Amino acid sequence: MNIDQIKKEFPIFDEKIQNNDLVYLDSANSSQKPKVVVDRINEFYTKQFSNVGRSVHYLAVAATNLYENTRSSVQKYINAKDKNEIVFTKGATEALNLIANTLGQSYLQEGDEVLITELEHHSNYVPWHFLRKSKNIKINFAEINEEGEITVEEIEKKITPKTKLISITHLSNVTGAILPVKEITQLAHSKGIIVVVDGCQGAPHLKLDMQELDCDFYAISCHKMYGPTGLGVLYGKKKWLEELPPYQGGGGMINEVKKDRISYGELPNKYEAGTMATAQVIAFDQSIKFLESIGIENVMKHEANLVEYGQELLQKNNSVKLIGNPKNKGGVLSFTIEGVHPHDIATILDEDGVAIRAGHHCCQILHDKLNIPASARASVGIYNTKEDLDQLNESINNCKKIFNL
Amino acid sequence: MNLKELYQEIILEHGKNPRNLRKTEGFNKDAKGNNPLCGDNVHVYLKLNGQKIVEDASFEGSGCAISMASASIMTDLIKGKNEHEAKEIVEDFLGMIKENPELKSKYLSEDEKTKLMCLSGVKQYPMRVKCATLSWHTMVSAFEENTEEVKTEN
Ligand SMILES: Cc1ncc(COP(=O)(O)O)c(C=O)c1O
Numbered sequence: 001m002n003i004d005q006i007k008k009e010f011p012i013f014d015e016k017i018q019n020n021d022l023v024y025l026d027s028a029n030s031s032q033k034p035k036v037v038v039d040r041i042n043e044f045y046t047k048q049f050s051n052v053g054r055s056v057h058y059l060a061v062a063a064t065n066l067y068e069n070t071r072s073s074v075q076k077y078i079n080a081k082d083k084n085e086i087v088f089t090k091g092a093t094e095a096l097n098l099i100a101n102t103l104g105q106s107y108l109q110e111g112d113e114v115l116i117t118e119l120e121h122h123s124n125y126v127p128w129h130f131l132r133k134s135k136n137i138k139i140n141f142a143e144i145n146e147e148g149e150i151t152v153e154e155i156e157k158k159i160t161p162k163t164k165l166i167s168i169t170h171l172s173n174v175t176g177a178i179l180p181v182k183e184i185t186q187l188a189h190s191k192g193i194i195v196v197v198d199g200c201q202g203a204p205h206l207k208l209d210m211q212e213l214d215c216d217f218y219a220i221s222c223h224k225m226y227g228p229t230g231l232g233v234l235y236g237k238k239k240w241l242e243e244l245p246p247y248q249g250g251g252g253m254i255n256e257v258k259k260d261r262i263s264y265g266e267l268p269n270k271y272e273a274g275t276m277a278t279a280q281v282i283a284f285d286q287s288i289k290f291l292e293s294i295g296i297e298n299v300m301k302h303e304a305n306l307v308e309y310g311q312e313l314l315q316k317n318n319s320v321k322l323i324g325n326p327k328n329k330g331g332v333l334s335f336t337i338e339g340v341h342p343h344d345i346a347t348i349l350d351e352d353g354v355a356i357r358a359g360h361h362c363c364q365i366l367h368d369k370l371n372i373p374a375s376a377r378a379s380v381g382i383y384n385t386k387e388d389l390d391q392l393n394e395s396i397n398n399c400k401k402i403f404n405l
Numbered sequence: 406m407n408l409k410e411l412y413q414e415i416i417l418e419h420g421k422n423p424r425n426l427r428k429t430e431g432f433n434k435d436a437k438g439n440n441p442l443c444g445d446n447v448h449v450y451l452k453l454n455g456q457k458i459v460e461d462a463s464f465e466g467s468g469c470a471i472s473m474a475s476a477s478i479m480t481d482l483i484k485g486k487n488e489h490e491a492k493e494i495v496e497d498f499l500g501m502i503k504e505n506p507e508l509k510s511k512y513l514s515e516d517e518k519t520k521l522m523c524l525s526g527v528k529q530y531p532m533r534v535k536c537a538t539l540s541w542h543t544m545v546s547a548f549e550e551n552t553e554e555v556k557t558e559n
Pocket of ligand 1: 028029090091092093094121123124169172173198200201220221222223231232362
């Protein structure tokens with residue numbers, strides 16, 4: 001696999017960013033887009049545009065087919081059993097809200113417990129908090145260990161007879177820990193507990209097989225997966241999506257509308273109310289093809305090498321403290337520098353064209369637990385190289401110099 | 406390129422050893438501010454005497470070098486000023502951070518102006534302006550006895 005060749009497929013790397021070559025280490029936030037994806041959006045709007053699923057004219061039928069093609073591609077990519085288990089949303093956030101809202105309407109009862117973890121992104125906590133407010137459910141937190149991991153044992157310890165649902169991240173966007181989702185799901189199912197997975201960081205970097213994972217729901221963020229913004233995927237087992245009530249009401253999701261009664265459409269339309277992000281869905285097919293052309297095994301190998309290399313570099317750099325040291329780690333390097341606030345780090349690195357993120361990364365619970373207000377985070381994607389991490393390390397050194405460390 | 410202007414020695418020094426980073430005993434005005442985007446937070450305490458003059462000012466909180474230095478310098482120079490003077494200084498400071506090339510307030514000594522001008526480097530870093538201004542907005546809120554937490558506008 002030739003990374004230089006792959007990098008060339010991303011037009012952004014031809015740009016000078018404030019006179020620098022871009023060292024993009026913020027893919028956990030959002031990935032850059034390959035040309036095929038950008039071009040596909042342009043092509044659809046200039047040559048093929050129509051709304052989908054509504055009209056019978058040529059363009060509408062063609063656009064509908066393209067839209068449904070992506071659904072089939074996603075189904076294959078994540079090995080879902082049924083095409084109708086794939087629902088498009090505006091992002092992973094909406095997917096998680098959809099799950100919490102509909103389970104809240106029809107499944108979870110007052111006093112039921114939802115188990116999440118200290119690693120969760122706010123979008124896998126706040127939607128459950130809504131139910132804590134409206135339905136009086138209880139939220140429990142599985143705690144991280146010293147390495148920043150969540151173990152099956154810890155999950156088991158936190159399960160009570162009232163636990164109805166476990167909602168966990170596949171890969172932490174701060175510590176990089178990859179959770180044993182399959183084992184947790186087995187355990188949960190043996191006790192009749194539903195499993196929801198926030199797959200935002202998992203989907204772009206790990207091999208996905210819904211039938212093997214066996215979780216009940218899996219949320220994907222397309223913009224982190226070399227795809228367009230404004231798009232997410234909700235995978236849900238058919239029996240759940242059939243059984244649960246609709247989320248949003250409007251056009252496209254209905255079967256029959258009368259003054260005194262309304263019936264709802266079949267899957268997946270039931271969950272796709274209103275005009276969807278048509279161009280994004282159609283372009284996302286190219287993101288999947290792009291990932292398939294490289295091969296997820298190659299992606300995983302490349303990123304694992306990068307993380308190992310970056311981890312070693314930063315561990316050797318005194319005053320840099322890495323957050324978490326999970327055995328099973330994805331492409332995320334979060335760190336602090338004693339004496340330099342993460343925002344100052346980010347500003348100084350930016351001056352060299354090194355784009356990282358500083359802050360709590362939407363994980364305040366975790367930062368509270370670690371007793372730090374914020375951290376700096378470098379995260380990798382398929383286009384990154386060891387040279388990028390060398391530059392990161394060098395810019396960190398510059399940062400230390402400015403702060404007289 | 407402009408990093409040297411942003412991280413001047415005075416900023417680094419105040420950032421490292423912030424003055425008045427404590428809670429004023431017997432304070433009679435206070436307010437909280439936070440920056441929801443980055444999680445920075447500050448709690449400003451003021452103690453005004455019978456003549457409405459700031460006898461002591463202090464702050465608690467955490468943040469980047471810019472925000473800590475800004476709060477440190479602010480709490481230092483606001484001591485001895487009355488509410489009217491303090492508010493004029495805030496206006497002057499915010500004006501300078503936004504657009505004005507210099508500080509104009511007659512209530513600021515040359516030395517104080519020089520110190521504050523060290524923060525003018527943030528002008529070139531729009532994302533960091535709120536780091537420099539949070540404590541100032543929060544101090545105004547304390548004077549006005551606003552109980553609502555100050556959120557930095559973007
Ligand atoms: C772990 C995790 N969950 C959820 C989200 C939200 O995803 P989206 O931007 O698609 O709504 C993110 C992205 O920031 C994330 O990293």
